[in-house]
Amino acid sequence: MVSPVYLKIVEDIKRKINSTELKPGDVVSSETALCKEYGASRMTVRKGLAILANEGYIYSIPGKGNFVQKPELNKYTIYYDEMNNAINSVDKARLLEVNIIMPDEKLAGDLHITRNKNVIMIRRLFYTDGAPVAYDIKYLLYQKGMPVVEKEIEHATFPEMLSKRVSYFGLKKELIIYAAIPDEDIKRYLNIYDDLALLVVEQKLYNGENKPVGLGITYFRGDYIKLQGTSQ
């Protein structure tokens, strides 16, 4: 049993799909037919089909059959870490400010809280080779008894900051990526004297009940960062 039967089934069907012998919408051979074809039991055949379904190749309709799925042509996976990206990585982070503030209207709305609730604001500058490359602001919901340990915060990514208060797994995350021209404050922080675009990444974190627990905005020098995404 060098290679399991179910993998042989997976490879064969993948090959048929990639060679357009099977096209999106087509029916795959029924499970009983595949049992005979491979001399395998139904559970083995179903294991192969389950893998194909999981990888997005097929889907099943009970009572009808397994069908070839239309691939998601627009789907990409991106690994975002404010400290590391495709062309560079932060070697030093400087804490500018840690404070407890009252949110303005927009921030209160983003965090789904009223304006009289306290919010922790953390502002940092990221450096590469001694030069500032990104300006970073985080807003966290304030919780009593949750000490803010500056040493822990200085070099932490956003999910890391929250992982002690929220379950690792409950965390849901959202990114918004756009480009902008720096304002005077940011030009000063990032030593920008001529025209330079910023890549801005907003990061929202939600707990298991879909309540926002934090908002982060990172302003990267456009000549410093490239984000990379890949299919599968």
Add this chain to the structure above:
Amino acid sequence: MVSPVYLKIVEDIKRKINSTELKPGDVVSSETALCKEYGASRMTVRKGLAILANEGYIYSIPGKGNFVQKPELNKYTIYYDEMNNAINSVDKARLLEVNIIMPDEKLAGDLHITRNKNVIMIRRLFYTDGAPVAYDIKYLLYQKGMPVVEKEIEHATFPEMLSKRVSYFGLKKELIIYAAIPDEDIKRYLNIYDDLALLVVEQKLYNGENKPVGLGITYFRGDYIKLQGTSQ
């Protein structure tokens, strides 16, 4: 059998992980133990564990057990379509040029070809509400007998352009996202008179053998596009 046994197992173990009763690295009850606990057969228990493994909650080491996985805190999924994004969508595309060119050094390198090979260049402008919002260039490997049908190209996304020549499923894709200041040409195309940043998205497509088959660069007005990514 309102809800299958294997789903009950999945939910129970997920709850234990989310409540930190089980922490990353911990062993999950062995399969035989779970069989007794739920009065189920081993195949049923394994079906539940397979789902948890697929969703990234656990991993297994043969001969040792199933262990709680450390979640990927940096992973996001992004749906990128040059015609549609989080805040806007293209309602008109204008074909500026379709041509066969010889690549310069950089393009030849990107496409893994020599400089004497032909490349199809397609330049387009995207409009929203009558105003130009993005400038788009695609480079496709030239293939004999592959007609370039302008009507098909004008409103197609990049994967769509190639899907008639390459298997849907074989396609591998890569995105590079960065911010830049527009040059004079792009300012003219996009009616930019004052300071405005561009969000630039480069898209590379590869066939099943990992050979590049196309390169696309889209320059979006920074006030027009926001890309959105989400975890799970």
Add this chain to the structure above:
DNA sequence: CAGTGGTCTAGACCACAGT
């Protein structure tokens, strides 16, 4: 050696599609 997960079988009953 006993315990673990990985593969596999040959049945079973169910709900559902289509005729």
Add this chain to the structure above:
DNA sequence: CTGTGGTCTAGACCACTGC
């Protein structure tokens, strides 16, 4: 009604781990 996929069982043998 037959054929489909969805769930489930009670066994089996294997390779691997750790003692």
